[in-house]
Amino acid sequence: MATEFPYATHLDIRYPPLDVVDVPALIDAVRDKWYNQTLVKVNDSVVRLGVIQGEYHWHKHDNDDEFFYVVEGRLLIDLEGRTVDLAPRQGFVVPKGVLHRTCSPERTVILMVENAGIVPTGD
Secondary structure (H helix, E strand, O other), rough: OOOOOOEEEEEOOOOOOOOOHHHHHHHHHHOOEEEEEEEEEOOEEHHHHEEEEEEOOOOOOOOEEEEEEEEEEEEEEEOOOOOEEEEEOOOOEEOOOOOOOEEEEEEEEEEEEEOOOHHHHHH
């Protein structure tokens, strides 16, 4: 039985190759507290846009690393034993197999780069 999460997660690829990726228009249209949209596929990876506020659940990805890059706002990445605090224009890689949770005390815009087959809610 699949667990349901209160996140707006869109795994469809929004922009095909050779299209302009209009990130500001997507950000302006978001009304969800936790929004995740796959923007493009690049080889075997995807770039996703997150517009988030609040806490995600604890999870891990057994076979995939995740890269988080803050465009605006503030992103906290809780790991076992420490919290990484990211400001705009900072990024961080969570290696595969590491239990983590992302949190944003304010509306935050992030870009994520990860394997196209990753399950965003964890393994």
